[in-house]
Amino acid sequence: MSHVKDPSLAAQGRMNLEIAEKHMGALLVVRDRFAKEKPFAGLTIGMALHVTKETGILVRTLTAGGAKVAITGCNPLSTQDDIAAALAEEANVEVWAYKGESTEDYYKFLQAVVGKKPDITIDDGCDLISMMHKNHPELLSTLIGGCEETTTGVQRLKAMEADGALKIPMVAVNDNKTKHMMDNYxxxxxxxxxxxxxxxxxxxxxxxxxxxxxxxxxxxxxxxxxxxxxxxxxxxxxxxxxxxxxxxxxxxxxxxxxxxxxxxxxxxxxxxxxxxxxxxxxxxxxxxxxxxxxxxxxxxxxxxxxxxxxxxxxxxxxxxxxxxxxxxxxxxxxxxxxxxxSAEGHPSEVMSLSFCGQALACEYLVKNKGKLPAGVLTMPPDIDQYIADLQLKAMGLSIDALTDEQAKYISSWEEGT
Ligand SMILES: NC(=O)c1ccc[n+]([C@@H]2O[C@H](COP(=O)([O-])OP(=O)(O)OC[C@H]3O[C@@H](n4cnc5c(N)ncnc54)[C@H](O)[C@@H]3O)[C@@H](O)[C@H]2O)c1
Structure with a gap:
């Protein structure tokens, strides 16, 4: 059962989610496709992410794709209580998070997510994956893989990999160009x-x-x-x-x-x-x-x-x-x-890019279940480029395409001065 600060904040949370959605056009394209194709039918996605309105739209994208979502925060001070309340009312979502969590609750809530035996994880900072490897290795055999949102989380995963401790495929979503060159910057x-x-x-x-x-x-x-x-x-x-x-x-x-x-x-x-x-x-x-x-x-x-x-x-x-x-x-x-x-995190437009990365990384893991090696993986560049194309379209922008002559020219070595 969900644990939030005040369920009566849900109405405000729903309005904030509506506003976020208006600025996350690229992610909505992914959500519409997921709603038709249901790539996550029967799967549980465990998340430790900042519980903000933008994360709310990611949660809705995953549930539209058929997932059950269990989510907690990834920082004791980053939860937006109205969003947590609104998400707790949604079908197939359980949320454990409030702003100002004690250290004890922070770890208790991570444990609650782990207790749902996720098939896929999404981390921001590597706390969920690190807890599963340290305390629940028995759950790793059914874990398809995980996704990591931030630079520090990717650094921790690389340290696990170097130690021979990382047992599952982990997609470093932070390393997408459409993530660190936009969200971080x-x-x-x-x-x-x-x-x-x-x-x-x-x-x-x-x-x-x-x-x-x-x-x-x-x-x-x-x-x-x-x-x-x-x-x-x-x-x-x-x-x-x-x-x-x-x-x-x-x-x-x-x-x-x-x-x-x-x-x-x-x-x-x-x-x-x-x-x-x-x-x-x-x-x-x-x-x-x-x-x-x-x-x-x-x-x-x-x-x-x-x-x-x-x-x-x-x-x-x-x-x-x-x-x-x-x-x-x-x-x-x-x-x-x-x-x-002190504020509300990144604006929605930029999180639309990051969370297209998360949503498509989850789909990539499911499509390649059993085929990916344990370790830190980067997304195929064509998926990254697809996200950039989606965002350009959402912003009403179009760009040039190479002519055949140009494509030939830049891939040849014979022509010089
Ligand atoms: N606030 C947010 O919403 C948000 C968003 C994205 C990333 N992050 C976090 O921000 C941090 C930085 O991320 P990034 O993507 O810029 O990482 P990065 O690796 O690109 O940059 C970190 C820089 O810090 C420098 N550095 C390391 N030790 C230093 C020291 N002692 N003195 C001065 N410089 C030092 C490194 O040389 C490097 O250039 C990470 O913890 C990341 O997880 C926060």
């Missing part, structure tokens, strides 16, 4: 600021914004910061990405130096303690810290909690910490993904 770029602004209402123009990590997400965040009139500093450990940042017009320096200069710090590295307590001590009074990477490990909150001389919740998901040197730092979204903790 434009989605994180926009929604990270949505979260920071809801928490702080600060002016970005004229500020020094430090972006830690210049990958798909960091590039998007830096681009939006620059567009809003900030001076951007990038910190990196990868020399190629650092060069890209410098040539995109940003200042590049080590964090020890950037810490003294920044007004707003945004972590998107997927790494541990990239903002240390020593960095915080050297920051300006009133500096704002936010994380948009998957786990709340990027800002060293443990040491901050232990050493701060005072802490107050001063606004919507904004905590003020007083440091022993008398200065103040603010942390938005409790150091969890700020776009989901």
């Amino acid at each position: 434009y989605g994180t770029g926009q929604s990270t600021f949505d979260g920071i602004l809801r928490s702080t209402n600060m002016l970005i123009a004229g500020k020094i914004v430090v972006v830690l990590g210049y990958g798909s997400c960091g590039k998007g965040v830096a681009m939006r910061a620059q567009g809003m009139g900030a001076q951007v500093i990038v910190t990196e450990v990868d020399p190629f990405r650092a060069l890209q940042a410098a040539m995109d017009g940003h200042r590049v320096m080590p964090m020890a130096e950037a810490a003294r200069q920044g007004d707003l710090f945004i972590t998107v590295t997927g790494n541990l303690n990239v903002v240390s307590y020593a960095h915080m001590e050297s920051m300006k009074d009133g500096a704002v810290l936010a994380n948009s990477g998957h786990f709340d490990a990027e800002i060293d909150l443990k040491t901050l909690e232990a050493r701060a001389t005072g802490k107050r919740r001063v606004r919507h998901y904004l905590d003020e910490y007083k440091l022993s040197n008398g200065r103040i730092v603010y942390v938005a979204g409790e150091g969890r993904l700020v776009n989901l903790a």
Whole structure:
């Protein structure tokens, strides 16, 4: 039986789902086909994804295809309670999620999904698959495969694969071009600021914004910061990405130096303690810290909690910490993904692309049941291109096609100057 915060929020949730649907035209094309072909008849899909209105449309796409869905969140602060309530009322859906879950409930809910013995899993961060491998290896023999949504989840899967621990085929949906080049870049770029602004209402123009990590997400965040009139500093450990940042017009320096200069710090590295307590001590009074990477490990909150001389919740998901040197730092979204903790995550248009990837990855796993090797797999490029075509159509855009002469020219080697 579902567990949500307040079933009476369902009416609001249904309206938000309606709005999401209006912007997810590409996914609706997939849903209409699934409704006719029923690729998931008789199958249970277990999901640990942010329970947002966009995820709701993915759930409806899978149930239209004949699946039973068991879903929980993948972050204690990212569930939209109205959406959880609305989904709990839908046929063939069970949902366990509320915003502000305790750690105990978080794992209890993952366990509830595992208890449904899923045939396919969809993870965002690898918690479900990792739990099934660690605690329920007996369920792996009937698991057709799984799909992973985010960079950190794919990294964890690759670590499992390197250890010889990964026993099933896992599709790295994050590695679709239609995912990381869109969702991570434009989605994180926009929604990270949505979260920071809801928490702080600060002016970005004229500020020094430090972006830690210049990958798909960091590039998007830096681009939006620059567009809003900030001076951007990038910190990196990868020399190629650092060069890209410098040539995109940003200042590049080590964090020890950037810490003294920044007004707003945004972590998107997927790494541990990239903002240390020593960095915080050297920051300006009133500096704002936010994380948009998957786990709340990027800002060293443990040491901050232990050493701060005072802490107050001063606004919507904004905590003020007083440091022993008398200065103040603010942390938005409790150091969890700020776009989901303080706001509503990525806009629907971009999630339509990501979730076409998830829906078609599930279908790909079913169609190739028993034929795929255990390990981390990428989707065939033609499926990725099909998703891009669907989205272009949904946006009312068309593009040129190669002429026969051009196709021949670019695939030949004889012609030179
Ligand atoms: N907020 C969201 O909605 C959202 C969406 C997509 C991805 N994510 C998460 O965001 C994180 C980043 O994803 P990505 O796709 O940009 O990954 P990426 O691998 O493309 O980029 C991460 C970058 O961080 C750099 N880095 C690592 N350690 C560092 C350090 N100590 N200092 C400075 N830079 C460092 C790496 O060199 C790399 O360039 C992941 O945890 C991912 O799961 C969040």
